[in-house]
Amino acid sequence: MNNFIEIHNLVKKYGKEIILNNVDLTLKKGEIIGLIGPSGAGKTTTIKTALGMEKADSGSALVLGKQMPNRKILGEIGYMAQSDALYTSLTGAENLEFFGEMKGVAKKDIAEQIEYVAEVVDLTDALDKYVKEYSGGMMRRLSLAIALLSYPKLLVLDEPTVGIDPALRIKIWHELNNLRSQGCSVLITTHVMDEAEKTDRVALLLHGEIIAFDHPQVLEQNYGVPTIEDVFLKAEQKEREK
Template sequence: MENAVSVKNLTVKFDKMPVLNQLSLELKKGEIVGLIGPSGAGKSTFINALLGMVKPDIGEIKIFGKEIPNRQIMAKIGFMAQSDALFTELTGRQNLEFFGSLQGISKKDLAEKMIKSAQIVNLTADLDKRISGYSGGMKRRLSLAIALTADAPLILLDEPTVGIDPELRRDIWDELREQAAKGKAILVTTHVMDEAERCNQVLLLRDGKFVAQGTPVELKTQYDATSIEEVFIKAGQELERSKNMGVDK
């Protein structure tokens, strides 16, 4: 499969301290990669670097063969941020229309795609309500609908299921698998370990480094674990032991 994203030796520093340290990743078309890690590990910074919002100090990022930042490539990315960036004085429908137009979607196609994405996140009945009246969970669902409406070949989702009930979370993952089956590449950051089990590949980011990387089965075998949550715990313990011994893993 062709690479949608290629990251080589990515290092990002804030105040001369590395927040991301020599990260490399290949995300292929038709693949879902889950990025997990504790708060402050650098997951959102990594997503922002892929979007060209954070400049690497070292390393290279290419999306569909083009080096980032690249304005034309942005039209090929469906993005959901960790914090909802919505116009609260507008309705859900108006937000979808606005962000869809930024992606260059025609009015005819946009109407159809809006309906589908709203159904996926169970917001159809609330589209004509102002965002100011939405709950936190509804705002997350609308942000996800905006990312899916773009119908882009690369989808970057930063904590997409926070505040969403388990039944709808299952439906969203069914849709993500369907999108991947169509050849789209998807990168998801999450704190929910059972969601990581649903990914083709899992990356564990701690202290700015990928300390574990592979399929869920490979990682559970490597760490003699029965779940990705157990892998997360054991990998963290191993990292702390190596730090205490003065070993830079």
């Protein structure tokens, strides 16, 4: 299986409003793809529809070769939503243990995995605190740690570094690159344009349509600009002029 995500002609409507308009997207094994676009462009809807959390009006989406939702492959996918879904009356460690069991992590392995993911997101010293005492940034880090449990084949991360300081962001990207080298694939949405530069391919989503999708350097050459941020601004301007 070469493609860990395959999306073809995906259409999603809310009433008469078209949110996704014939979206095509593939994510290969061992690849990091960035999905960028302004708020309301359809990034989160693309993710939710692919994962079976939203029902498409037409088109198809396969994740690890399966139509979602599919409980059998749940443990192979690490998903981090844009909003944190945590148990605030539990400690960080208790949240990780609970979600680890949900993802099928063996009891004998859970302590080791919690130690590993907590170190990646710099939460080791806060594991015994109740989540209701966490800051917003700490909650984001805990959500990312949960996504990393069970050494997933596929990571789907919706704005994972919002509220995270630059030093930790660098550390997280180091871990994502390490996972990619081991064959893990990552689909990440982000508003941080320098993060989009770190991806293997970046998709520009505007008004529910992917208007460009290629290696960051190729897009910069095609649009004659030095950065992905400039690519997006120029592509957006061209769309307005149509």
